[in-house]
Structures are given as C-alpha cells and as structure tokens.
Amino acid sequence: EAGVTQxxxxxVIEKGQTVTLRCxxxxxxxxxxxxxxxxxxxxxxxxxxxxxxxxxxxxxPNNRFLAERTGGTYSTLKVQPAELEDxxxxxCASSQNRVKAFFGQGTRLTVV
Amino acid sequence: GEDVEQSLFLSVRxxxxxxxxxxxxxxxxxxxxxxxxxxxxxLQLLTYxxxxxxxKQDQRLTVLLNKKDKHLSLRIADTxxxxxxxxxxxxxDTGYSTLTFGKGTxxxxxx
Numbered sequence: 001e002a003g004v005t006q007x008x009x010x011x012v013i014e015k016g017q018t019v020t021l022r023c024x025x026x027x028x029x030x031x032x033x034x035x036x037x038x039x040x041x042x043x044x045x046x047x048x049x050x051x052x053x054x055x056x057x058x059x060x061p062n063n064r065f066l067a068e069r070t071g072g073t074y075s076t077l078k079v080q081p082a083e084l085e086d087x088x089x090x091x092c093a094s095s096q097n098r099v100k101a102f103f104g105q106g107t108r109l110t111v112v
Numbered sequence: 113g114e115d116v117e118q119s120l121f122l123s124v125r126x127x128x129x130x131x132x133x134x135x136x137x138x139x140x141x142x143x144x145x146x147x148x149x150x151x152x153x154x155l156q157l158l159t160y161x162x163x164x165x166x167x168k169q170d171q172r173l174t175v176l177l178n179k180k181d182k183h184l185s186l187r188i189a190d191t192x193x194x195x196x197x198x199x200x201x202x203x204x205d206t207g208y209s210t211l212t213f214g215k216g217t218x219x220x221x222x223x
Contacts, residue, residue: 004154031209042116043155043200043213056210091155098209099143105154 002026004104006092012110018080021107025074025094031055032075033101034067038088046090049075082111118201118214125222130188132217134201137182141203144177145211146186149198158186158199188219196221 005024013019025032034046046065047057051072060067064083069075079086089108093101115137124130136144145160161168161175161184168175174187188195198218202211 006154033210035211035213040215042215043202043211045210045212048210059210093155095209100157100160101209101211102157103147103155105152 004092004094004102006090006104006107008107009105010108010110012112013082015084015111016081018078019082019109021077021079021090021092021109023075023077023092023094023104025092026096026102029094029096029102030072031095031098031101032069033093033095034075034077035091035093035103036088037091037106038085043091046077079109082109084111087111116201116203116212116214118199118217120215121218121220123220123222124191126191126193128191130186130191130195130219130221132186132188132199132201132219134184134186134214135182136184136201136203136212138203138205138212139182140205141182143204144175144184145200145202145204146173146175146184147200147202147213149200149216151197155200191219191221193221193223195219 007022032049037043045059048055049069066078089106091106093103095101146158147155172189198216200216201214
C-alpha cells in the first residue's frame with residue numbers, strides 16, 4: 001500500500017514568488033492534514049480536511065496560504081507571495097479514523 | 113494553549129536502554145503518540161497510547177503514561193545504532209484529531 005506522498009521534496013524560491021506544494025494521501029483516507037516545522041520550533045498544525053471540506057484551518061498563519069482539496073483526493077498548499085519566514089518543512093498526513101495519522105516525507109521549502 | 117515539552121538530546125551506548133521523556137499540559141489529552149524521524153525521512157508513527165491506559169508494550173518499545181503528572185515516556189530496550197533518530201512526542205485532544213507536538217528528542221546511539 002502506497003504511503004502519503006508529497007511533492008516536491010525540496011523547493012528553493014525567491015521572496016515574493018509563488019510555490020505550490022502537493023500531497024497525495026493514502027487511498028481511502030478522508031482526513032488530510034497539513035503541518036509545518038519552522039527551524040528549531042515545534043511541528044505546528046496548519047489545517048485539516050475531511051474529504052474536500054476544511055474541518056479546521058485555525059493554524060493557517062495568514063491569507064498568503066491557500067489550501068485546496070478538490071474532489072477529496074490530493075491536496076495542494078499554495079504560498080503566495082512567499083516570505084522568508086515561510087521557510088521550513090511542510091508535512092502532510094492522512095488518517096482514516098482520526099486516531100492514527102500517517103505522515104509523508106515532507107517538503108523542505110527555502111525562501112531566499 | 114496546549115504545550116508539549118521534551119528534552120532535546122539523549123546519548124546512549126549500543127545495547128543500553130534509552131528512555132525519552134515528555135510532559136504535556138492539556139488535561140483533556142485523549143491519545144498520546146511517539147513519532148520517529150530518521151535523517152532525510154518523514155515522520156513514522158511508532159506507537160500510541162490511549163489516556164485510560166498506563167502502559168503499552170510493543171517488542172522493544174515500552175510506553176508509560178502517568179496521567180496525574182501528565183508525563184509520558186518511551187523506553188527502547190537494547191538500543192541499536194539504527195535507532196538513532198529524532199523522536200517526537202505528540203498529543204491529541206478529545207473530539208479533535210489534530211496533533212500538538214513537542215520539539216523532538218534527538219537520540220544518538222554510539223557503538
């Protein structure tokens with residue numbers, strides 16, 4: 001069974017540019033989460049989808065971040081325009097029963 | 113808000129037992145988790161414990177939960193060099209499924 005897949009694994013962009021991260025959850029998992037780890041800090045929750053609906057987006061830092069999950073399958077997280085403080089590792093996770101969440105390998109975003 | 117604290121670093125010798133500790137503040141925590149991150153890899157769910165349990169054992173891993181003191185520990189028996197990784201403690205609240213993580217404990221196992 002394929003795990004959670006994230007793309008790209010690394011991205012280096014200039015301040016002010018746009019970046020789109022993609023997450024493919026485990027097939028059949030209705031719950032999809034985005035988390036972020038900024039250097040030296042905790043892994044922080046960003047938002048939670050149930051199928052295509054946003055269940056909780058309380059962790060989204062500001063309106064430069066836009067997450068979508070059209071059709072309830074894969075999800076994208078767009079940062080526009082990117083700022084230096086957006087650098088970090090973005091993790092996606094999926095869950096079938098909300099008890100066990102399986103994480104992807106993460107996307108390391110560097111904004112220069 | 114919720115807070116999860118862990119020591120940042122632990123060094124042990126191969127064959128010894130490792131004990132990684134974690135404290136949390138949310139009294140309504142329902143599930144407590146240990147995740148492992150190896151270099152260059154994602155977060156791997158190692159084990160989890162429901163808040164009405166005080167111990168869970170899975171092969172070399174033993175999780176102990178002291179709910180009164182809000183203290184969670186992960187014991188790894190017969191630690192191997194391949195166990196070197198960052199271990200994250202996390203909790204989730206009743207009725208929610210989002211995770212609150214600690215900063216992670218880097219375990220270094222020397223031969």
